[in-house]
Amino acid sequence: MTTQSDFEGALLDANKPVPAGLSDGSGRPAGRRYWVYRNNVAVSLGDALGTGFPAISKLVGPQNFKNLAAIFLRQHPPKSPLMMHYGAEFPAFLEGFEPLKHLGYLGDVARIELAMRQSYHAADATAADPTQLQRLGEAELMTCRMTLAPAVHILRSAWPAASIWAFNMVPGSPKPQAKPEDTLITRPEFDPMPHVLPHGAADFLIALAKGATFEDALKVAQSNAADFDLGATLNLALGHGAISDILS
Template identity: 45%
Template sequence: MITTQSEFRAALMDPQQPPPEGLRNPDGAQATKRFDVYRNNVAVSLTDALEAAFPVVHKLVGTDFFRAMAGVYLRAHPPKSPLMMFYGDDMPDFLAGFGPAQSVPYLPDVARLELALRHSYHAADATPVSPDALGQLPPDTLPHVTFTFAPSVRIIPSTFPLRDIWWSNTHGGDIAQGAQAALITRPEFDPTVDALTPRQAAVAQALMSSEPLGHALRHGGAGFDLGPLLGLLLARNAITSLKT
């Protein structure tokens, strides 16, 4: 009997399934023990990959919980690519619907942040604009300026103090009260995480969606001060071009 790839994959990811009928030992007997060892090794390797990809999630829930959760996850979401550096793309949505994790309500957002850090790290390089680029434009054109951002830039909004939760679990320190978005940039070799207020995040997301500056500022509400946000984006080499 010939075993198809789909049969092999299904059995590999489900410990309740018997080994595929087509897998045989040299003596012709079904390769049950050998397949069980291989299946276990695959599960351990994928779990290790998830631990490496989501270290703060791992820290927040503990090793036993994480490994049990990973066992459920990897069977529902087997790898789509041989590149393990991107394994776990479905983890935030999985956590949002995983009942035992609901006692840590910010866990999906932490996973989104950690996933974004990986994608930022592997994003293409880009040349930033000079810090005074906006100041060189005629004042009457400023409301119509659109921004282009480096491929490494990510914004993770949250109703929790997301950046501080991540920072406290990676570097230590206190956690602020209230909502806080995470701005991920890569000013040099490694990604950096900064805190944004909800209003700053809304304006930055509008700019990343190519809304002109004048329109984007409306998302910040009355009295919004663009200076701190713009200064941070320029300091982090997040902006690569300005168009009028």
């Protein structure tokens, strides 16, 4: 009997022998016929990673990416049949991969790609009307709370991760400057876009996402960034549909 444990044993490991009990239909051992399944698994998972992390593929080169994917998919086969979620462990894998230690930013660039994919499939939301804020009195403004749209992601990096992503993916993007960057991913309609956040804006938006009042979020941002620009932050967030509700 060839159980599914027997069958899967050699699926991800080319050094393991073909499981017993499998034939070519006329009594000869299955041999490389089994390899078809092994190859299908490796190719389909490798392709899924390539589709999900195009900037990483560009940064390391397509052949290196294939080799990386081959190692990754053996260590982290999918845990869900939803391939749209495959590769959640890839950023940490890249950071822990010794031969890539000199490219310290890869993990955070991969996090941006992963977040953009999650954003692409996130629930739809109607953007809050920006004029709603203008209609609030000062007291109301300070006590209001804001809900971020489900497609919004905020990522913090010690590297210029968003600029590196853009430099590789958006023609004409400027060369990245060596500085830390916070990234806001928005999806005004269907296409996620990363934006570099001004100082303190990530603190402000993360606080709002956790349920803080406008005033408390503002305090957090100002204590972390003396040059926090509230107007620019609100324009960016409201202008790209990052805020779905203003609750006063």
